[in-house]
Structure formats: C-alpha cells, structure tokens
Amino acid sequence: MFGKRPTTLIAGALMAGLTGPAFASEADALRSEVDSLRAEVAALRQNTDENWLNERRASEIKGLIRDVLSDAETRSTLLQEGMMAGNDNGKFFLKSADGNFLMNISAFAQIRYVANFQNGRANGTGGDDQNQFQLNRAKIRLDGHIIDPSWGYFLQLATNNPEFDTSTNQGANGTLRQNGFVFMQEAGMSKQVTDDIKLYAGVMKTPFLREFLLYETDLLAVDRASATEFFNIGRTAQFLLEYTGFENFKIYTSINNGSRVNLNPFNDQGGLQLYGNNTINSNNYGFAVFGSNAVEFGVTGRADWKVWGDWSQQDDFVAWRGDDSAFFVGAAVNYEIAKEGVTRNLGGGADYFSYTADALWKQNGLSLMGAFMGSKYINPTGGFTDRDSYGAIAYAAYMLTDELQPYIRGEWFTDGTAGAEDVIGATFGFNYYFARQNAKLSMDVVWFFQGDIPQAQSYAFARNPFGPALGLNNGPGRRISDDNIVAIRGQFQIAF
Structure with missing residues (x-):
C-alpha cells in the first residue's frame, strides 16, 4: 500500500x-x-x-x-660672495671670502688698586697714605687691510689716563675734568711696498724705547718703570719706514713731529689744554693742534737684531715654558730740532737728543731684560739750562709653573740737574696667568729709596715719572732719601 x-x-x-x-x-x-x-x-x-x-x-x-x-x-x-668671521690667535676678525678685506677686533681693560705711602707729603696732594681703585686703561683697536693685503690700516680708541683725573688730587692747574672720555690714540695706514719695505703714516708710537713699544697688555710689571716714563718720547704723527731685508735685522726710520707737540683735542672750555703750563704730551692724546708744535721736525731711528729665536718672542718679557730660547739686542736714537718762536713748551728753544740700547734674553722660563737710556738738551734758550740725563732699568722673571711668574725690577735715573740726587728704586711682584695675556692678575710693590723727584722741566717730553698714572702721585722737588715712596699695586687684566 x-x-x-x-x-x-x-x-x-x-x-x-x-x-x-x-x-x-x-x-x-x-x-x-x-x-x-x-x-x-x-x-x-x-x-x-x-x-x-x-x-x-x-x-x-x-x-x-x-x-x-x-x-x-x-x-x-x-655680502660680496660671502664673508668669514671667527677668532684667530686671540683676535676676532671679519674677512671677505677672497681675503682682500680684513678687520681684526681687539680690546682690553685693566682694573687696578693702588695703596701709596710717603711721609710728609705736601698739602693738597692727598696726604701721606693714599689708596684708590682705578680703571687704568681701557682700549679698543681695529686693524687689518683693504683692497688687498698690502694696504693696511689701524685705529685705536682709548679712555683718558688717570694722570689727568682730579680725584687723584693732582691740583687744579689745567687738570682735565672729563675723566673717562674716549679719544683717538692711534690711527693711520700702511703700505707693503716690497717684500722688505713697509711704509706707515699716522699717529703711532715712535720707535724708541723697547719697554714702551710693548703693547700695554704685554707689560711684565703692573706698569712701566718710572725711568722709562722719564725718557719716553711717546706717540706722535709721523711717516715710518720699516725695513726687513736682512734675515736677522729690522730697521725703523721715522720722520715726525717730535715729542714736544700738543696732542690734546680739547679742554673744559673747548680750547687748548695746558697741564701745569706744560702741553699735554703725545704719550696721552692722539692729534696735534696746528701751529702749536715747538719742533721743526724730529728724526727717530731704531734697529733690532735677532741673535736667535723667533721675532714674535720680543713682543713681551715672558719666557713661556716650552718655548725655544731667544736673544734680542736693540738700539735707537732720536733728534728733535727746535722751532724758533715757539718757546712756551718747557725746554724752550732747545734741540733735544736722546738714545737707548737694550737687550732681551729668554731661556727655559727665565727672562732677563736690560736697557740704558740717555738724553741731552742742545743750545737751549729762554733761560733753560743745558743738562745731560741718564738712566737704566733691569728685569728678571721666571715661570715657576705655566701660570705663576715672580719678577724683580731695578731702575736708576738722573735728570742732570746740578746738585740733584740720582733716583733709585726697585719693584718686586708676580703675575698669575689664567689664560696667558688674555686674563692675568699682577701684583707688585714699588719702593723708591733715593733721589730727588725731577722738576717739571725734566719731563717736558714725557709724562710725570712719579704721577698718579703709575700709582705714585708725588709732586716735584721732594727728596726721596728723606721720605721713601712705597706703593702696593694689584691689577686684573682681561683682553681679547
């Protein structure tokens, strides 16, 4: 189914x-x-x-x-196809890519403390015991070349020296009030004509004393010796030829305005400044007032012989550890022809002749330097007496370490005035180099124990060898044998 x-x-x-x-x-x-x-x-x-x-x-x-x-x-x-800038050997620079334009920029400042002691100082000179902080020097310098390396230039600006600071109690006669103002101290140009010949024109140091020719950052002691200041002919307007055609010689020839020229630009009233009836000299200020020169012209020549070593080693008195040994010998002469009718300068219408010889040796941290100096007034007029002056300085220094350098200095000079005692003094001190001359601490004790402080006429061609610029601040006419001068000085320097 x-x-x-x-x-x-x-x-x-x-x-x-x-x-x-x-x-x-x-x-x-x-x-x-x-x-x-x-x-x-x-x-x-x-x-x-x-x-x-x-x-x-x-x-x-x-x-x-x-x-x-x-x-x-x-x-x-x-920027004209590029520019380079940087630091070369301690100097900042700006330079074009092709090397034809160069500007080196350098500057330094020295801050100083001085304590000075002498019994029986005259009234109005600050008392027996004096102490003061000073910005002793501050300068900026530009130098280099333009167009091509053969065309050089230089410009140095500085602040005025405490020599003319009223706070040092030098008195009111013509003393400058503008402490700290800036002025042109050096300026000019140079041309390398051949490999062996170089021409300079401008206001610059006259090629005379070795210690004065050192740049201020490279001094061994806190300041130059009083004997150096006494014979110093300073800066002036000049044409200078430098010849280096010999392997071991350098020769300098200068035609100049001489040392008896007023180089101060202005005073409190804007006019010509006098200092104690003496024109402020070329050691301090940078350009001349036309028609004020008491010299027809001056001629100065200097020769330096490098016995062995490198030329750069004569730029200071320091034998740096690890450097090769060096030995230099130098000599210089200066002659100034007086200009008739210009007699307001101390020294009257006298011609002026001065000379020096010096040597510098460096070996294994030890440095030795010595110099002899002399001068003579020739055919003086206006009641100014003929005289012969002589002086000498000697240094010894040793680098205990790469930073620490003790030194000693002795000095002697006479101004040639009849009956005046010869001036004798010694300086003891040390330098501590944090970065060589770029950062340095210097301390010393200056002791003058014999001699008569020269009258104003004796330093008509240089600044006061016992003035406040050196921390001594002593008026003329004092007998040091009766009241010794002792000054304690400390200075820190920064430079680039």
Whole structure:
C-alpha cells in the first residue's frame, strides 16, 4: 500500500539529522575567516594612510630646506660672495671670502688698586697714605687691510689716563675734568711696498724705547718703570719706514713731529689744554693742534737684531715654558730740532737728543731684560739750562709653573740737574696667568729709596715719572732719601 515513497522520506530525515551540525560548524569558520580578512584590510589601509602622511611631511621639509638654502645663497651674494668671521690667535676678525678685506677686533681693560705711602707729603696732594681703585686703561683697536693685503690700516680708541683725573688730587692747574672720555690714540695706514719695505703714516708710537713699544697688555710689571716714563718720547704723527731685508735685522726710520707737540683735542672750555703750563704730551692724546708744535721736525731711528729665536718672542718679557730660547739686542736714537718762536713748551728753544740700547734674553722660563737710556738738551734758550740725563732699568722673571711668574725690577735715573740726587728704586711682584695675556692678575710693590723727584722741566717730553698714572702721585722737588715712596699695586687684566 505504501510503496517506495515512505522509505525515501524516512531516509532523508535521517540524513538531515546527521549533517545539520556539520553545516553550522563550516559557517562559523567562514565568518571567522571573513573577520580576519577585514582586520588585515583595515591594517593595510591604516599603514597606507600613515605612509602617505610621512611622504607629505618629507616633501614639506625638503621644500623648507630648499627655501633656506636659496635665502642663504641670496644673502651671501649680497655680502660680496660671502664673508668669514671667527677668532684667530686671540683676535676676532671679519674677512671677505677672497681675503682682500680684513678687520681684526681687539680690546682690553685693566682694573687696578693702588695703596701709596710717603711721609710728609705736601698739602693738597692727598696726604701721606693714599689708596684708590682705578680703571687704568681701557682700549679698543681695529686693524687689518683693504683692497688687498698690502694696504693696511689701524685705529685705536682709548679712555683718558688717570694722570689727568682730579680725584687723584693732582691740583687744579689745567687738570682735565672729563675723566673717562674716549679719544683717538692711534690711527693711520700702511703700505707693503716690497717684500722688505713697509711704509706707515699716522699717529703711532715712535720707535724708541723697547719697554714702551710693548703693547700695554704685554707689560711684565703692573706698569712701566718710572725711568722709562722719564725718557719716553711717546706717540706722535709721523711717516715710518720699516725695513726687513736682512734675515736677522729690522730697521725703523721715522720722520715726525717730535715729542714736544700738543696732542690734546680739547679742554673744559673747548680750547687748548695746558697741564701745569706744560702741553699735554703725545704719550696721552692722539692729534696735534696746528701751529702749536715747538719742533721743526724730529728724526727717530731704531734697529733690532735677532741673535736667535723667533721675532714674535720680543713682543713681551715672558719666557713661556716650552718655548725655544731667544736673544734680542736693540738700539735707537732720536733728534728733535727746535722751532724758533715757539718757546712756551718747557725746554724752550732747545734741540733735544736722546738714545737707548737694550737687550732681551729668554731661556727655559727665565727672562732677563736690560736697557740704558740717555738724553741731552742742545743750545737751549729762554733761560733753560743745558743738562745731560741718564738712566737704566733691569728685569728678571721666571715661570715657576705655566701660570705663576715672580719678577724683580731695578731702575736708576738722573735728570742732570746740578746738585740733584740720582733716583733709585726697585719693584718686586708676580703675575698669575689664567689664560696667558688674555686674563692675568699682577701684583707688585714699588719702593723708591733715593733721589730727588725731577722738576717739571725734566719731563717736558714725557709724562710725570712719579704721577698718579703709575700709582705714585708725588709732586716735584721732594727728596726721596728723606721720605721713601712705597706703593702696593694689584691689577686684573682681561683682553681679547
């Protein structure tokens, strides 16, 4: 009655019951695989987006760099195809890329404390015991070349010296009131004519005394010797020829205005400044008043002989540890022809002749220096007496370490005045070099124990050898043998 149909239905039901779980399991697997693929696609999409952003940033940065380089190239073109700047051997410089234009920039300052003692000082000179802080020197110097290295120039600005500071109680006669004002101390040009000949023109140091020719940062003691100041002919306007054609010799010849020239630019009233009836000399100020010169002209010559060593070693009196030995000998003469009718300068119408010889030796940290100096007034007029003056200085210094250098100095001079005692003094001190001459502490004791302080006429051609600029501040006419002079000085120097 039922045939095959019921049998078939029963078989299909049995098969469905057996295969249903298998289909469900396969569907779950497919869903899991789809989810995994979706996650991979999302990760790939995120990575693609980040790479796109990184590429965009890189493109922006490269564009910025191109803009900066383009701007730098434009600026270098405006600066005449580039400029170099830096520090060379302690000097800052600006220089064109081709080397034809150069400016060296240097400066220094010296702050000093001085305590000075002498019994029986005259009234109005500050009393027996004196002490004071001083900014003794502050200068800035520009030098280099233009057009090409053969054309040189120099300009030095300085503050006025405490020699003319009223706070040092020097008295009111013509004393400058403008303490700290800035003036032109040196200025001029040079031309390298040949390999052996160089010409200078301007206001500069006259090539005479070795100690004065040292730059002020390179002095051994706190300041120069009084004997050096006594015979110093200072700075003046001049034409100077330097000859270096000999391997071991340098020769300097100067035609100049002489040392009896008023180089002070102004006084309190804007007129010509006199100091104790004596014109302020070329050691301190930088340009001459036309028609005030008491000298027709002056001629100065100096020769330096390098016995052995390097020429740069004569630039100071320090035998740096590790340097080779050196030995130098020098000599100089100066002659000034008086101009008739200009007699207000002390010294009247006298011609003036001066001379010096010196030597410097350096060996294994030990340095020795000595100099002899002399001068003579010739054919004096106006009641000024003829006289011969002589003097000498000697230094000895030793580098105990790379930083510490004790030294001693002796000095002697006479102004040639009849009946005057010779001046004799000694200095003891030390230098501590923090960075050689760029940062240095100097301390010394100056002791003068014999002699008569020269009258004003004796230093008509240089500044007062016992003035406040040296921390001594003693008036003329005193006998040191009766009342010794003792000064304690400390100075810190910074320079570049």
